[in-house]
Amino acid sequence: MKRNRAATLKDIAAALGVHSSTVSRVMNPATRDMVGADVAARVLETAAALGYRPNRMAASLRTRRSHTIGVVLPDITNPVFPPILLGIEQVLAEAGYVALVANAGNEPTHQQYVVEQMLARQVDGLILATVTRRDPVVERCLEQGVTVVTVNRTVGTGGTGGTGAVPGVVSDDKAGMELTVAHLTGLGHRHIAHITGPQNVSTGMLRKSGFVKAMQARGLEPVVVAGAAYTREAGKTACREILDRFPGITAVAAGNDLVAMGCYDALAEAGVRCPGDMSVVGHNDMPMVDMFSPPLTTIRIPHHCMGARAARLVLDHIDGRHEGSPHVVLQPELIVRSSTAPPRRA
Amino acid sequence: MKRNRAATLKDIAAALGVHSSTVSRVMNPATRDMVGADVAARVLETAAALGYRPNRMAASLRTRRSHTIGVVLPDITNPVFPPILLGIEQVLAEAGYVALVANAGNEPTHQQYVVEQMLARQVDGLILATVTRRDPVVERCLEQGVTVVTVNRTVGTGGTGGTGAVPGVVSDDKAGMELTVAHLTGLGHRHIAHITGPQNVSTGMLRKSGFVKAMQARGLEPVVVAGAAYTREAGKTACREILDRFPGITAVAAGNDLVAMGCYDALAEAGVRCPGDMSVVGHNDMPMVDMFSPPLTTIRIPHHCMGARAARLVLDHIDGRHEGSPHVVLQPELIVRSSTAPPRRA
DNA sequence: GAAAATAATGCAATCGATTGCATTGCCGCG
DNA sequence: CGCGGCAATGCAATCGATTGCATTATTTTC
Numbered sequence: 001m002k003r004n005r006a007a008t009l010k011d012i013a014a015a016l017g018v019h020s021s022t023v024s025r026v027m028n029p030a031t032r033d034m035v036g037a038d039v040a041a042r043v044l045e046t047a048a049a050l051g052y053r054p055n056r057m058a059a060s061l062r063t064r065r066s067h068t069i070g071v072v073l074p075d076i077t078n079p080v081f082p083p084i085l086l087g088i089e090q091v092l093a094e095a096g097y098v099a100l101v102a103n104a105g106n107e108p109t110h111q112q113y114v115v116e117q118m119l120a121r122q123v124d125g126l127i128l129a130t131v132t133r134r135d136p137v138v139e140r141c142l143e144q145g146v147t148v149v150t151v152n153r154t155v156g157t158g159g160t161g162g163t164g165a166v167p168g169v170v171s172d173d174k175a176g177m178e179l180t181v182a183h184l185t186g187l188g189h190r191h192i193a194h195i196t197g198p199q200n201v202s203t204g205m206l207r208k209s210g211f212v213k214a215m216q217a218r219g220l221e222p223v224v225v226a227g228a229a230y231t232r233e234a235g236k237t238a239c240r241e242i243l244d245r246f247p248g249i250t251a252v253a254a255g256n257d258l259v260a261m262g263c264y265d266a267l268a269e270a271g272v273r274c275p276g277d278m279s280v281v282g283h284n285d286m287p288m289v290d291m292f293s294p295p296l297t298t299i300r301i302p303h304h305c306m307g308a309r310a311a312r313l314v315l316d317h318i319d320g321r322h323e324g325s326p327h328v329v330l331q332p333e334l335i336v337r338s339s340t341a342p343p344r345r346a
Numbered sequence: 347m348k349r350n351r352a353a354t355l356k357d358i359a360a361a362l363g364v365h366s367s368t369v370s371r372v373m374n375p376a377t378r379d380m381v382g383a384d385v386a387a388r389v390l391e392t393a394a395a396l397g398y399r400p401n402r403m404a405a406s407l408r409t410r411r412s413h414t415i416g417v418v419l420p421d422i423t424n425p426v427f428p429p430i431l432l433g434i435e436q437v438l439a440e441a442g443y444v445a446l447v448a449n450a451g452n453e454p455t456h457q458q459y460v461v462e463q464m465l466a467r468q469v470d471g472l473i474l475a476t477v478t479r480r481d482p483v484v485e486r487c488l489e490q491g492v493t494v495v496t497v498n499r500t501v502g503t504g505g506t507g508g509t510g511a512v513p514g515v516v517s518d519d520k521a522g523m524e525l526t527v528a529h530l531t532g533l534g535h536r537h538i539a540h541i542t543g544p545q546n547v548s549t550g551m552l553r554k555s556g557f558v559k560a561m562q563a564r565g566l567e568p569v570v571v572a573g574a575a576y577t578r579e580a581g582k583t584a585c586r587e588i589l590d591r592f593p594g595i596t597a598v599a600a601g602n603d604l605v606a607m608g609c610y611d612a613l614a615e616a617g618v619r620c621p622g623d624m625s626v627v628g629h630n631d632m633p634m635v636d637m638f639s640p641p642l643t644t645i646r647i648p649h650h651c652m653g654a655r656a657a658r659l660v661l662d663h664i665d666g667r668h669e670g671s672p673h674v675v676l677q678p679e680l681i682v683r684s685s686t687a688p689p690r691r692a
Numbered sequence: 693g694a695a696a697a698t699a700a701t702g703c704a705a706t707c708g709a710t711t712g713c714a715t716t717g718c719c720g721c722g
Numbered sequence: 723c724g725c726g727g728c729a730a731t732g733c734a735a736t737c738g739a740t741t742g743c744a745t746t747a748t749t750t751t752c
Contacts, residue, residue, distance in 0.1 A: 008738055019702050024739060031741090036700060051490075056466045057407050058738035061707045066403065068446075068467070076431055077633070082422045089449055098463055100414075101447040103435055117444055120402045121414070144397075261637060287423070291607060293639030354708055365732050370709060377711090382730060404708035407737045 007050040015046050023047075027054060060122060069314055070100045070118035070126045072111065078230075078258070079286040080303055081129065084151060087307025088127060095315055097124075104130055111137050119146065125314040131155050131166075132200045138166055147317045151310040152303075154202045154327075167317070167326030169310040171301040173203050174210030176332040179299060180253045180281045181214035183334055188342045189251040189279065193223040195238040195263070197230045197255035204230075204255060207283065211253055227255050235262020236269075243270050250278060250343035257282035257289055260296055260339075275341035285335055295337035302330050353396040361392050369393075373400060406468060415660055416464035416472045417447045418457065424576075424604070425632040426649055427475065430497060433653025434473060441661055443470075450476055457483045465492065471660040477501050477512075478546045484512055493663045497656040498649075500548045500673075513663070513672030515656040517647040519549050520556030522678040525645060526599045526627045527560035529680055534688045535597040535625065539569040541584040541609070543576045543601035550576075550601060553629065557599055573601050581608020582615075589616050596624060596689035603628035603635055603644055606685075610638065621687035631681055641683035648676050 009027070013020040018039065025031040026043040035043075060066040069092055073081050089099055100118055104111040111130055115137055118126065125147035131138055135155050141148045142165075150168035177194075184192050194211040197204030208224060215222035225241055228234040235254060239262060242249055254260035260282035267274050274280055274294060282289060282298035289296040309328050316322070355373070359366040364385065371377040372389040381389075406412040415438055419427050435445055446464055450457040457476055461483055464472065471493035477484055481501050487494045488511070496514035523540075530538055540557040543550030554570060561568035571587055574580040581600060585608060588595055600606035606628035613620050620626055620640060628635060628644035635642040655674050662668070 009740095010738075020739080021703080021741075022701060024741085025701090028740085034700075039700085053462065053466050055407075055468065055738050057403050057412065057468045058707090059740070061401075061403050061407055061709095061738080062740045064707075076422075076428045079425065079428075079633070082425075082428060085422055085447075086449060089447075093448075098446055098448060098467065100444055101431075101435075102439075102444060103432060114439075116399065117442075120399050121444065122401065122403045261634070264637065287425070288607075288634055288637075291610070291634075291639070292637045355710095356708075366708090367710075367733080368731060370711085371731090374710085380730075385730085401708050404737090405710070407708080407739095408710045410737075 006055075007047075007052045008055070009052075011050060012043060012047050012052055015050070016042055018043070064122075066122040066124055067097045068100055068121065068123050069097055069311070070102070070115070070121075070123040072102055072104050072114055072118075072126065072128045072130050074104065074106055074130045076101075076103050079288075080152070080256075080284050080301075083287075083303035084129065084307035084310075087304040087309075088151075088311040089307075091308045091311035091315070097315070106130070108136050112140065115141065119144075124318050125149070127151055127310050127314060129153065131168075131202075133202055133205065134200075142166070147314060149310050149313045149317070151306055152203070156202075167313050167328075169306050169313065169328040169330065170202065171306065171332045172329050173206035173332075174213065176283060176299040176301070177207050177210030177253065178214045179332065179334040180283075181211065181218070183297070183336065183340065184251045184253070184279060184281065185218055185220070187251075187279070187340060190220055190343075191223070191246075191248045192220070192251045192253060193225055193242050193246060193249045194253045195225050195227045195235060195242070195255050195259050197227055197259070199226075207255060223249060227259055230256050230258055232258050232262040232265065235259030236265045237262070239263040239266035240270070243267075243272065251281070251340070252278065253281050253283075255283060257284045257286045257296065257298055260289075260298070261292075264292065275339050277344060279340040279343070281340060290337060292339075294339045297337045297340040298335055300333045300335045302332075306330060352401075353393075353398045354401070355398075357396060358389060358393050358398060361396070362388055364389070410468075412468040412470055413443045414446055414467065414469050415443055415657070416461070416467075416469040417445045418450050418460060418464075418472065418474045418476050419447065420450065420452055420476045422447075422449050425634075426498070426602075426630050426647075429633075429649035430475065430653035430656075433650040433655075434497075434657040435653075437654045437657035437661070443661070452476070454478075454482050458486065461487065465490075470664050471495070473497055473656050473660060475499065477514075477548075479548055479551065480546075488512070493660060495656050495659045495663070497652055498549070502548075513659050513674075515652050515659065515674040515676065516548065517652065517678045518675050519552035519678075520559065522629060522645040522647070523553050523556030523599065524560045525678065525680040526629075527557065527564070529643070529682065529686065530597045530599070530625060530627065531564055531566070533597075533625070533686060536566055536689075537569070537592075537594045538566070538597045538599060539571055539588050539592060539595045540599045541571050541573045541581060541588070541601050541605050543573055543605070545572075553601055569595060573605055576602050576604055578604050578608040578611065581605030582611045583608070585609040585612035586616070589613075589618065597627070597686070598624065599627050599629075601629060603630045603632045603642065606635075606642055606644070607638075621685050623690060625686040625689070627686060636683060638685075640685045643683045643686040644681055646679045646681045648678075652676060 009020040009023045013023045026040045102114045104114040129151050131150045154168040155166050196208045212222045225238045227238045263280050282296045285298045285300035355366040355369045359369045372386045448460045450460040475497050477496045477499050500514040501512050542554045558568045571584045573584045609626050628642045631644045631646035
């Protein structure tokens with residue numbers, strides 16, 4: 001029958017006949033040497049004996065530092081996010097921080113609600129994977145001086161790098177499309193279509209403009225079909241449209257892997273063979289796309305690294321280290337598998 | 347140039363010439379009617395004007411309720427966990443709670459560390475997806491009277507239901523194997539092997555014993571091969587072993603879908619065709635297994651529901667509602683796709 | 693040997709919200 | 723008219739840890 005209240009600084013202090021402030025100093029390694037070595041030793045000892053665990057909430061209230069970072073995702077079920085989250089957590093953990101994670105969907109009002117909840121819990125910063133090019137949530141955070149970093153996507157229309165107003169870590173989406181087009185034209189394709197992602201998010205816009213630019217640089221006509229969303233369903237619909245309206249097309253550059261999956265669905269339905277009759281390239285290199293039939297050729301993005309860098313960015317910002325560029329652009333890589341082949345008649 | 351400190355109860359109180367306790371009562375809907383309607387209205391009004399956001403940390407310190415639940419996962423990168431997390435979050439959000447999520451791997455010392463971090467942040471309860479049948483982390487939590495619920499796995503060896511000492515939400519693993527064996531024998535298979543998961547976790551043990559029981563009930567010889575882990579690599583190794591040591595086997599019941607993926611690898615390598623020469627059944631129905639070649643026949647587990655029920659269980663426990671059984675066993679479902687077929691010569 | 697510097701520790705306010713209890717004012721009822 | 727009772731609000735302690743300042747005890751220095 002033990003005490004059921006957890007031990008506090010005061011309990012330890014009382015047990016040793018010292019003041020709680022002394023115990024506090026011992027507990028913090030940075031101030032430990034302010035107190036005598038013998039006392040410190042005894043404090044540590046009884047702290048262990050009592051199973052003392054500091055109440056970080058109380059500390060946070062006083063210091064205004066919660067050592068907690070809010071991570072806002074649109075949908076953890078999308079396989080690109082788990083590796084990002086993993087990277088974030090590893091870096092945070094090393095620094096003694098933890099992540100408050102929430103799925104906020106795509107609705108700004110709900111996203112705002114989620115962010116409010118996090119702010120009410122005094123998070124020291126936010127990592128947003130939900131941002132649109134012009135994002136009301138980000139704007140509110142900026143107004144209030146909240147530290148915020150974007151990941152995977154960026155705010156602003158700008159070039160590859162974004163506006164710079166909000167730090168962020170992204171893949172070089174334009175470069176990714178250049179790789180895609182280079183690969184496809186290298187195989188002999190000349191009639192290539194791109195199924196876009198949503199144009200209100202940076203990835204959707206940059207991949208599209210990257211595609212157009214890469215095609216034009218080769219003197220080819222870019223065919224662009226709008227995808228309604230980054231989903232399998234949207235990919236299927238868009239691919240059907242290509243099959244109907246652009247019979248000459250021999251290759252599809254999908255906005256991402258989910259969209260590519262939808263292409264597979266549409267092609268199978270229409271009896272068009274991949275890669276025999278139609279090549280498909282994805283974007284993201286989600287786990288398991290190598291198991292598909294055929295294994296998907298796609299653009300690999302360093303997701304884990306992306307999360308890690310984003311976490312480092314927030315932590316740096318919190319500690320006042322505004323070192324280097326606030327914007328990190330990672331280079332993607334082409335992974336050639338079996339969904340691409342030379343066009344039937346070159 | 348506004349104030350940079352966030353508005354507090356006192357600020358509102360000062361602005362209206364009332365006491366902060368009055369403001370506090372207005373802010374809490376439950377105590378709102380203790381104060382005059384006119385005053386309440388004015389308080390609400392200036393709170394909005396000042397952009398007041400309650401500091402939940404301060405409230406938590408006083409009330410000893412953080413409205414935060416710790417969720418401990420072995421690896422968010424495993425596709426079974428995101429839907430569970432989604433289910434958890436939805437239920438928590440409805441109740442005004444948020445989730446503190448951490449990947450803790452499989453090492454008990456690191457898991458313990460992660461749990462300590464969460465406890466230090468005063469989580470109101472824990473949902474553990476990491477538990478082994480005899481779990482040191484759970485035992486420590488129990489000692490300290492921490493509310494804990496397991497999900498996906500359960501502690502204890504017991505029957506399907508587990509020991510009952512720790513509430514948990516699981517799929518009926520034995521029933522899942524019964525479905526698998528019934529399906530396979532229904533196709534005409536008589537020589538079936540099972541690649542187990544780790545035997546120190548409940549799913550590994552229950553699926554194995556479920557398999558053995560289902561086979562014996564049909565008078566068939568159960569062939570069991572130990573898988574080193576729930577990974578693609580372990581599945582590949584174990585499947586090779588089956589090919590080598592048990593040439594008569596015509597079907598494999600894999601411990602989970604990742605293991606089934608490994609089987610695909612081993613079969614492809616050995617030039618054994620699936621489902622022609624060898625049928626494969628998975629377990630979990632991870633997203634995208636329908637894209638595999640061939641699409642995987644597997645056991646579907648209601649992951650989302652599992653997470654939701656687990657969250658409800660913690661919340662009930664926190665609110666002192668120990669209603670109903672602390673153990674929830676969900677029924678799995680067989681999803682027949684194309685990795686299973688009658689054996690070559692029945 | 694006395695003054696000054698230094699080390700070790702105690703004191704008390706503070707962070708922001710909550711809540712049991714005390715106080716004030718008003719109303720109704722006999 | 724006076725008192726019980728109720729409604730509305732103020733008061734102050736509290737949650738647990740942190741930290742600037744004050745107070746001792748100890749050492750150094752001249």
